[in-house]
Amino acid sequence: MNKMPVGYKAISEKLGLKNIPHYRESYIANHGRGKTIIDNHHEIHIYPKTYALKNENNLFEHLEFALKYDGMNLEIIKAFFEKTVKNNIVEYIQNQPTGVYSRKIWFLYEFLMQDQLPLQDCRQVKYADLLDSKKYFTCSAIKSTRHAINNNLLGNNLFCPFVRRTETIEKYINLHLDNKTKALLEKYDNRLITRACNYLYTKETMSSYQIEREQPDKNRITRFVNLLQQAHSIEMISKEKLIELQNVIVDSRFIDMDYRHRQNYVGETVNPYFQRIHYISPKPEDVPELMQGILDSSSRMLSTAELHAVIIAAAISFGFVYIHPFEDGNGRIHRFLIHYILSKKYFTPKDMIFPVSSVMLKNMRAYDATLESFSKPLLSVLTNYILTENGIMTVKQDSASYYQYIDFTAMTEYLFSCIEEAITNYIEREIKFLINYDNAKQSIQEVVDMPDNQIDLFIKFVMQNNGALSTNKRDQFFSLLTDNEIKQLTAIVREMMIND
Numbered sequence: 344m345n346k347m348p349v350g351y352k353a354i355s356e357k358l359g360l361k362n363i364p365h366y367r368e369s370y371i372a373n374h375g376r377g378k379t380i381i382d383n384h385h386e387i388h389i390y391p392k393t394y395a396l397k398n399e400n401n402l403f404e405h406l407e408f409a410l411k412y413d414g415m416n417l418e419i420i421k422a423f424f425e426k427t428v429k430n431n432i433v434e435y436i437q438n439q440p441t442g443v444y445s446r447k448i449w450f451l452y453e454f455l456m457q458d459q460l461p462l463q464d465c466r467q468v469k470y471a472d473l474l475d476s477k478k479y480f481t482c483s484a485i486k487s488t489r490h491a492i493n494n495n496l497l498g499n500n501l502f503c504p505f506v507r508r509t510e511t512i513e514k515y516i517n518l519h520l521d522n523k524t525k526a527l528l529e530k531y532d533n534r535l536i537t538r539a540c541n542y543l544y545t546k547e548t549m550s551s552y553q554i555e556r557e558q559p560d561k562n563r564i565t566r567f568v569n570l571l572q573q574a575h576s577i578e579m580i581s582k583e584k585l586i587e588l589q590n591v592i593v594d595s596r597f598i599d600m601d602y603r604h605r606q607n608y609v610g611e612t613v614n615p616y617f618q619r620i621h622y623i624s625p626k627p628e629d630v631p632e633l634m635q636g637i638l639d640s641s642s643r644m645l646s647t648a649e650l651h652a653v654i655i656a657a658a659i660s661f662g663f664v665y666i667h668p669f670e671d672g673n674g675r676i677h678r679f680l681i682h683y684i685l686s687k688k689y690f691t692p693k694d695m696i697f698p699v700s701s702v703m704l705k706n707m708r709a710y711d712a713t714l715e716s717f718s719k720p721l722l723s724v725l726t727n728y729i730l731t732e733n734g735i736m737t738v739k740q741d742s743a744s745y746y747q748y749i750d751f752t753a754m755t756e757y758l759f760s761c762i763e764e765a766i767t768n769y770i771e772r773e774i775k776f777l778i779n780y781d782n783a784k785q786s787i788q789e790v791v792d793m794p795d796n797q798i799d800l801f802i803k804f805v806m807q808n809n810g811a812l813s814t815n816k817r818d819q820f821f822s823l824l825t826d827n828e829i830k831q832l833t834a835i836v837r838e839m840m841i842n843d
Contacts (some may be wrong), residue, residue, distance in 0.1 A: 346370035346389055349400065349411035351419050354402055361740075363720045364505075365416045366750055369408070384716070384753050402427070403435050406443040409498050415474060417503055417748035421455045433460050441560045449492040455500055465491040480506045480654050482647045496749070497644055497658065500747075502636025504658035507752045517761035521690045524766050528692060531774050536695075543698050544568045551678050552702035554707070566591050570679060571696055575686035580641060582634065585668070588679060593672040602630045602668045606736045607716075618734070622718040623725050624667035626756045629743040633666050636747065645687060651763060652688035656681045657755040665717060665746055678703075681758065690715055697765040699758070713757040721745055732791045776840075783839040790831050791824065810837040812830055 348356055348367040355362055367386040370457055371394055380387040396404040406423060409416070424432065431450055439445045446465065450473065468491040476495065484493035495503050506512070528536055548567040550840075552559050559567070572593060577584065582602075590598040609622040612838050625633055636661060644655045664677035678700050685691040703710040727740040783800050793801070797820075804816045812821065812833055821829065 345373040347373070347714060349390070349394075349396065349399070350405055350413040351416055353405045354409065354419060354423055357400075357402060357405075358423065360422050360426075362372065362418050362421065362422060363717075363724055363726045365419065365681075365743055366752070368412050369413055376787075384750075389447075401404055403448075405592075410444055410447055410670070414478060415505060416482045416530070417451070418744050420451055421744055421748075424452050424456055430459070431460065433507060436462060438462070441468050443463065446471065446490045447473060448593075450487055450492040450494070453490075454494070464489045468573060468703040471762075478508055480508060480650060482643055482650060496642035499636055499643070502630050502640050502746075503661055503748050505748065505750045505752070506641060506654050506658060506755050507750070509752060511756045511757065512654075512752070514758065515653070515756075515763065519654075519762065520763055520766055521692075521760075523696075524692055524695070524770070527766070527771055528695070535774060535777055538693055538777055539770070540775075542773055544571050544697050547571060547682075547696055547698045547700050550698065551668070551675050554700060555674050555702050555709075561585070563592070563594075567675070571682055572694070573682040574679070575693070577683060580638060580680070580683065581640065585634075585676065588676050589669050589672045592675045592679075597671045599669050599671075602634060603627055603670050603782075605670070606738060607667055608736050612708065616712060618730065619721065620730070622714075623728065623738065623742075624665070624720065625746045626738050626742060630666060632667050633743065633746055634668050637662050637666065638766060652685050652690035654755050655688065658751045658759075658760040661714075661717075661751055661754040662749065664714075665749065683764075695770075697762050698759045698769045699765055701769060702761040702764045708829065709757065709760075712760065715756055715805065716753040717749060754768050779839045783835055786835045786839065787832050790835070791828050797821075805833050805836040808841055810841050 344818055347353075347370060349371050351365045352370070355365075364385075366384055367388060369388045369390065369736065372389050372391055374392065377388070377390045377394075379389070381761050394408075395437050396408065398404060404424065409419075426546070432448070436449045436553055440462070446468070449460065449462065462601075465488075470486065470491050470493050472493045474495050480497070481495035482497050482694045484495040486492075487494055497506070502507070507621055508621070533763055545564070545568055548564055548571065551567070552564075570588065586599060586601070597749050604627050605628060607624045608620060610618045610620050640662075641655070641659045642707075644658070648838065658676050660680040664673055667673045669676070682691070682696060682697055691697060703820070725738070725745060728736055728737045728738045780802070783802060784795070787793070787801065800820060801812070804820075805812050810833065812829060817824070817829065824832070
């Protein structure tokens with residue numbers, strides 16, 4: 344089928360833009376009916392000829408089409424403004440000053456370029472929402488009286504995330520996972536839940552470090568556990584608070600007093616002469632504004648009561664890790680921010696944590712694939728850089744806009760899946776483990792009246808050895824027990840702790 348690009352696809356091609364591909368491509372068919380092809384998060388929409396533009400060379404018509412059908416892409420729109428003569432934009436708006444799309448374009452120009460056009464404010468015009476709330480998750484609207492536009496974006500001009508309403512996300516929202524957790528906890532004794540939570544905090548800490556292939560000492564583990572337990576009490580995340588978090592999380596030799604001043608990247612040494620690049624972070628000079636944008640967006644989203652906690656957590660935590668503002672500790676802070684936002688929005692019950700890092704660690708392929716949903720398209724356009732033999736990178740092209748207006752839909756779906764698995768397969772499993780453990784201890788006590796620490800040690804050794812007590816461990820720690828007692832005790836552990 345012969346087809347002609349329209350909307351964002353046409354704008355990118357006609358202006359020769361080097362942008363991260365939009366999730367949706369649109370075309371006008373020369374003949375025949377339209378059709379839609381969807382492959383994961385990439386969509387191709389082919390429209391019949393009745394959708395053809397009056398003048399396919401008029402980029403403003405393409406921009407109107409894009410806003411109407413393709414959704415919002417601030418990266419492409421900003422590049423369009425930068426490559427379009429300002430007077431042409433003014434003339435376009437003056438020709439239809441009250442039109443919905445001309446007002447949206449007017450607002451977006453002044454919002455993105457931070458430059459006011461020589462136009463009179465709108466008067467007596469019905470307000471229009473900037474984002475279609477049926478297609479996107481939105482914030483509480485800020486009225487722009489100048490343009491008669493309701494600004495319901497999730498962020499600002501420095502950093503503005505997007506999350507589309509997909510069937511997957513809507514399904515997760517309708518599961519009411521927060522209520523599911525509360526109902527689960529109501530089934531068990533508070534003391535049991537407290538013990539389970541104490542373990543889950545430690546498990547989450549260890550998993551977060553293991554994702555980074557680190558083995559922290561006991562002091563760092565304790566500090567990170569304390570951070571997680573106090574996440575709900577942090578009033579608002581700020582630059583100072585992030586630096587404080589970084590200083591606590593990393594080895595004291597690698598603490599930062601400010602955002603990084605060097606270009607960082609993720610690479611893999613293939614041989615002594617070649618390094619494969621997997622991800623390139625923003626240039627250090629772009630980091631302060633990007634981070635200010637992410638902090639502003641976090642505040643804006645957290646103040647919107649109807650915006651789901653997981654959507655905010657995905658946008659802010661993954662946005663943070665993509666910006667990579669520190670030399671070290673970015674991944675652990677990224678996962679800490681998930682817990683901070685979930686607790687701040689009361690999605691997580693008080694003194695409870697969802698072991699999200701444990702789920703990520705269990706299936707690192709899925710976690711890596713989620714990170715790559717942005718990093719791979721990024722590397723297709725971020726190609727002008729120098730990497731020295733000493734591993735020092737310099738990015739030679741303007742690249743800030745690549746990180747400012749990311750679509751976090753895939754990351755949101757992934758985080759929802761992690762949280763559902765954490766609730767379903769980890770929390771109740773840990774509670775049941777403790778119940779079985781207590782029952783096993785009581786049964787062992789009825790056979791042999793041993794001290795608690797000896798019972799704990801016996802259970803540990805039998806579980807570690809697949810249901811049997813090794814001769815070495817028996818001789819070393821349980822030489823006073825008879826063969827029959829050993830047989831009875833190992834049977835109890837197998838039945839209650841291993842075969843349950």
